[in-house]
Amino acid sequence: MADTMQFDLVSPERRLASVQASEVQIPGADGDMTAMADHAPTITTLRPGLLRVVHSGGTDEYVVSGGFAEITAGSVSVLAEEALPRGEVTQEVFDRMLGAARDAHAQVVETFKNEPGPVDDAAKLLADMVAMGTHIGLDPRQ
């Protein structure tokens, strides 16, 4: 039985990683999950969070802002809307991402006054973003 699988992390602007990984922790929209080799084929959407990849050379961490992941028995492909290695996420970068989420939330609240659905979604996105920041030790400055 194979104990590694092909892991690809791509964003629209570039390919960030392509390695043989033994386990991948994915911040799924409905909760975190860890994929290992021979996982059942799954497609899940992502929430803003930390993606952790364990491979023979160590562990890599990436900050993703959303997108989706496609898991098959032999591979995991994460298609992130915006993804950065954790080390590149400085306070300024985080402020910008958080600012974008705040703006989006404000705009949604403005447009959908009486529809809780989209407003809740945007609020969750914002909360996830704040939680991710706290998790990696950055200040969400209210």
Added chain:
Amino acid sequence: MPSLKDLKNRISSVKSTRKITKAMQMVAAAKLRRAQDAAEQARPYTERFNAVMAGLASAAAGSATAPKLLSGTGSDQVYLLVVMTAERGLCGGFNANIAKLAKQHATQLIAAGKTVKILTVGKKGRDSLRRDFGNLFVAHIDLSAVKRMGYADAQGVARDVLTRFDAGEFDVATMFYSQFQSVISQIPTAQQIIPAKFEGDDNAEAMLYDYEPSEEAILADLLPRGVATAIFAALLENGASEQGARMSAMDNATRNAGDMIDKLTIEYNRSRQAVITNELIEIISGAEAL
């Protein structure tokens, strides 16, 4: 017959024109490489995305609850044409070709009794469509400040288009851009983005996926991103095409300037020789008269 001084001025002016076109060609060549790299980098994402979407879409297409972005609004009365061109000219037929294709479509649609709305991205397309279809413009998106096309720019365009779709402003959206084939060939292309069409190979083994959250939720979440992804891919293709077109246009211009300089130089030398001969004749006939 222009005087010697006139010819000299002509030559030096064509020479400086050649310097400019040569420089523009080299800049375009450098930018082309970067634009091609960017397009190359974006390809894996687009391919994976479309493959996943093709699977999802074919499953959902039949159901009555399919999202409007996939199944359409049920009518096809109002068309939105998203015309993407460059912000700057001097790139051969690049802008004109895209505008021409868009014009053809618009004329056909109007002849078929449809309502046409036009959204322009890039200044040049707006300028060349304004005379015939100026009254159909609904918006213009200015990307002239953008140095490096990023996904965020595509998202901006997509957001604008989607807001209009949600507001029921149109039924079908088609975008016009130029596909990069090579430096000498760029193909103006029309691509329908709403309702979305995904081309996956049908032969691929139908993988049975678990979906988290539900299949419908994922589809509803991904379709707007699909529009942004398609627009981003088109913008990148367009960027590479623009630089390619500019490069070959400027190459031609440089060569033409060279030819012109040669011709003018010959003419200049001839008339200088004529002047010298004239003077000699005068001197000789003067000496003979004595």
